Each structure stands twice: as structure tokens, then as C-alpha cells.
Amino acid sequence: SPADIQAGHTAYELDRKHVFHSWSAQEQLQPMNVIDAEGSWIWDGEGRRLLDFTSQLIFTNAGHKHPKIIEAIKQQAEKLCTVAPQHVNDARSEAARLITELLPEDINHVFFTNGGADANEHAVRMARLHTGRRKVLSAYRSYHGGTHLAVNLTGDPRRVPNDDDAGVVRFLPPFTYRSHFRPDSAAQWTPEQETERALAHLRDTLVLEGPSQVAALILEAIPGTAGIYLPPAGYMEGARALCDEFGVVMILDEVMAGFGRSGKWFAHEHFAIEPDIVTFAKGVNSGYVPMGGVAMDDAIYASFAQRMYPGGLTYSGHPLAMAAAVAAINAMRDEAMVENAARLGAEVIGPRLEDMKNNHPAVGDVRGTGAFWAIELVRDKATREPLAPYGQTPAVMADLVAACKAKGVVPFINMNRIHICPPLNTADDDVRFGLDVIDEVLALADEVISV
Numbered sequence: 001s002p003a004d005i006q007a008g009h010t011a012y013e014l015d016r017k018h019v020f021h022s023w024s025a026q027e028q029l030q031p032m033n034v035i036d037a038e039g040s041w042i043w044d045g046e047g048r049r050l051l052d053f054t055s056q057l058i059f060t061n062a063g064h065k066h067p068k069i070i071e072a073i074k075q076q077a078e079k080l081c082t083v084a085p086q087h088v089n090d091a092r093s094e095a096a097r098l099i100t101e102l103l104p105e106d107i108n109h110v111f112f113t114n115g116g117a118d119a120n121e122h123a124v125r126m127a128r129l130h131t132g133r134r135k136v137l138s139a140y141r142s143y144h145g146g147t148h149l150a151v152n153l154t155g156d157p158r159r160v161p162n163d164d165d166a167g168v169v170r171f172l173p174p175f176t177y178r179s180h181f182r183p184d185s186a187a188q189w190t191p192e193q194e195t196e197r198a199l200a201h202l203r204d205t206l207v208l209e210g211p212s213q214v215a216a217l218i219l220e221a222i223p224g225t226a227g228i229y230l231p232p233a234g235y236m237e238g239a240r241a242l243c244d245e246f247g248v249v250m251i252l253d254e255v256m257a258g259f260g261r262s263g264k265w266f267a268h269e270h271f272a273i274e275p276d277i278v279t280f281a282k283g284v285n286s287g288y289v290p291m292g293g294v295a296m297d298d299a300i301y302a303s304f305a306q307r308m309y310p311g312g313l314t315y316s317g318h319p320l321a322m323a324a325a326v327a328a329i330n331a332m333r334d335e336a337m338v339e340n341a342a343r344l345g346a347e348v349i350g351p352r353l354e355d356m357k358n359n360h361p362a363v364g365d366v367r368g369t370g371a372f373w374a375i376e377l378v379r380d381k382a383t384r385e386p387l388a389p390y391g392q393t394p395a396v397m398a399d400l401v402a403a404c405k406a407k408g409v410v411p412f413i414n415m416n417r418i419h420i421c422p423p424l425n426t427a428d429d430d431v432r433f434g435l436d437v438i439d440e441v442l443a444l445a446d447e448v449i450s451v
């Protein structure tokens with residue numbers, strides 16, 4: 001309504017006056033105003049309706065305003081809005097039961113946090129206390145959060161200004177499209193070779209660092225913000241075997257890839273492995289109330305059965321977040337949202353992106369699974385030279401976003417990539433509409449490389 005739009009204008013002015021935003025040069029920002037949302041659609045400050053291909057920050061897995069999640073939050077607010085973390089709470093008990101039920105059999109306990117970064121902080125703290133070791137191995141081309149240790153675990157350019165001695169040792173992950181292992185002389189390079197070389201590198205890193213000093217290996221089950229690049233067959237199993245050989249705790253960060261995003265409840269189900277610790281956030285309750293968590297196996301739990309775990313949070317297991325998680329998980333199950341994401345990926349998004357790769361000179365690679373996809377833009381398909389050097393965002397990305405929005409779609413952009421991450425329950429026709437728009441605006445990227 002005009003009144004909503006007017007209120008949105010006031011909110012925008014106040015935002016620019018008083019709100020300090022994440023990861024931004026404050027005065028270069030023109031944040032998008034979202035004044036309403038429903039399902040997979042949002043309304044901007046001018047009242048325009050836009051398809052949300054970002055699930056916000058890849059978290060509204062069940063879409064906006066899911067009635068069952070909203071109702072659960074309302075009921076919880078009226079019943080018991082908040083409670084201290086040391087007390088038992090029924091919503092929290094049930095959330096923990098539901099989450100551990102979805103995880104491997106020997107993962108039976110959850111420590112709840114406020115989000116993904118602190119989940120990773122606590123996962124590492126547990127692994128350090130469990131092993132009595134300090135170092136943590138973490139991959140380049142990863143994202144694990146914005147707090148001190150989490151941003152140091154992160155392997156993307158945002159880590160660099162935050163670099164600090166946090167006990168993190170980084171290694172190169174396998175990435176078949178942009179292999180760090182393929183020799184220049186190799187005429188062909190197979191996923192099997194990538195797996196073999198990447199595992200040899202991981203073993204070397206471990207051995208040279210001294211396995212007796214290494215507490216944990218942390219990996220995103222499928223790296224998300226860094227480019228939605230799936231590990232080649234055998235890599236995760238090989239990493240698991242190295243952890244077993246050297247007594248290293250395997251932490252899988254499922255903050256972005258978990259809760260159905262990849263077309264399975266957890267992305268590690270795509271591999272034949274069982275992690276020791278799983279961290280999660282985002283999709284667990286579609287972000288309706290902030291929460292995250294550390295799910296640990298019985299061995300890690302046993303470490304703290306008779307000694308104090310030295311860590312805690314005022315809002316650990318906050319009832320509103322827990323009620324939202326219970327409702328979100330049940331709704332995802334009852335409405336087969338995870339199965340729908342798998343089908344969307346296999347039947348709607350994947351094949352269409354393959355066509356775009358064939359038809360657009362600027363599309364170098366398309367990859368993903370479920371409702372979790374990336375389009376990588378290049379200057380030259382043969383050399384795979386990215387549209388801008390690593391760490392930089394090509395100028396055309398702003399034009400691509402503007403063109404998408406003008407046509408009714410909000411895309412997710414990171415460096416030279418467009419990520420396609422709609423809510424898992426987005427209607428097929430809406431996904432097709434969004435893909436049509438992306439296909440059209442990719443002509444802008446083709447133009448850039450044709451001159």
C-alpha cells in the first residue's frame with residue numbers, strides 16, 4: 001500500500017543515518033529495502049514484487065511467512081517467550097531430538113548457539129579440549145563465519161584483514177573446475193586425479209604440521225559462498241580416513257549446505273562418511289529467529305560428561321528459535337521440501353543451467369545440486385580466465401543485478417559468480433521464470449567479453 005511504501009522510505013532514511021551494515025564501506029552502500037515478503041517473493045521499497053533467488057542469505061529454506069513456523073513462534077511467545085539456558089525447555093528438548101534424529105546414529109547431543117559462526121567457534125573449542133591439541137586445518141575457498149576464530153577459519157578475501165594467530169593452518173581443497181593440482185602439462189585431468197592429488201596434499205599438510213598438534217579438520221560439506229563446488233568422488237571419504245588415521249576430529253560445517261539446501265537433509269549424506277561434529281544454522285528454522293548449533297557424536301560428548309565444558313551463551317536454545325526449528329523441520333518433512341529441492345535441481349535448474357553454459361560465451365561453468373547452484377563467469381571458456389581476478393567483483397555484476405531486479409528477480413552474487421538458491425519449496429514455474437530472467441541478462445556478460 002502507499003502507506004507501506006511511505007513507511008519504507010522513512011526506514012531507508014533512518015537506516016542510512018543510524019545503521020552500520022556487515023562487510024561494507026558504509027557510505028558506498030545502497031541497501032535494498034524489503035518491505036514485505038511471502039513464500040519465495042519479496043516486495044522492495046517501491047512496492048515491486050521480486051522473486052528471491054537468494055533465500056535472503058541462503059536461509060529461508062521454507063520461504064517467507066510459512067504459516068506453521070509463524071504459528072509456532074506466536075504460540076511459544078505466549079506460552080514462554082524466553083528462559084535461561086540452564087533450565088529445561090520443552091521446545092529445546094524437541095528441537096534437539098528432531099535434529100539428532102536426522103544425523104548419524106552416534107550423534108546424539110546438540111549445543112545450541114546464536115548462529116553459524118559461534119557454532120564453528122564452539123565446535124573447534126570442543127575438538128581442542130577433546131584432543132588436547134591446538135591446530136585446526138581449514139580449506140582455502142571456504143567461509144565459516146565473521147567472529148574471531150570463524151573468520152580465521154575462513155578461506156576467502158574477507159579473512160585477510162582479520163588475519164591473526166588463531167591456530168589455523170590452511171590447505172587447498174579439490175576444485176575440479178579451477179584445480180590447484182592439475183599440472184600445466186596435463187592434457188586431461190579427471191576428478192579421480194583431482195581427488196588423489198588433493199588428498200596427498202592434505203596428508204602432506206597434516207604430516208608436515210605434526211599430526212600430534214592437529215585437533216580438527218573443518219570442511220564445509222559443500223562449500224557455499226566460496227562457489228558451490230562439490231568435492232570430487234572419494235575426497236570426503238579420504239579426508240575422513242586421514243582424520244581416523246591421525247586422531248583428528250572431523251567437523252563438517254553444514255550451516256549453508258544443511259537442512260535440505262543440497263537436496264538431502266545434510267550435504268554430507270552425498271558422501272559415505274560420518275562426521276564427528278556437525279555445525280548448522282540458517283535453514284534449521286529458515287532464519288525466522290537467530291539460532292545455530294553444534295551436534296556432536298558420543299565420543300566428543302563423553303569428553304564433557306564428567307568435566308565442565310568451558311563455554312556458554314545466554315541465549316543458547318532460546319525458546320522462540322527452538323519452537324521455530326521444530327515447526328520448520330516438521331513442515332519441511334510433511335511438505336517434502338527436501339525431496340522437492342532434489343527434484344528442482346535434477347529436473348529444472350540443472351538442465352537449464354547446462355543450456356546456458358552451452359549458449360553463453362561468458363558462462364564458463366555451472367554446478368550444484370538441489371536448490372544450491374552457481375554460474376561462473378569467464379573471459380575465455382578455453383583458458384577459464386575469470387571475468388575478474390580472484391577477490392575482485394567484475395564491474396558488470398552490478399549491471400547484472402540491476403537488470404535482474406528490473407525484470408523481477410533478486411540474484412545472489414559473489415565475485416564472478418551468480419548463485420541460484422531459491423527457497424526449497426519454490427514453485428517450478430517461479431523457478432523457470434527466474435531462470436528465464438538470468439538467461440536473458442547473461443547477454444550483458446557476453447557483451448563485456450566480446451569487446
Ligand code: PLP
Nearest residue numbers: 115116117143144145255256281
Ligand atoms: N558457515 C557457513 C558455511 C556459512 O555459509 C555461514 C554464513 O554464511 C557461516 C558459517 C556463518 O554463519 P552466521 O552468519 O550465522 O554466523
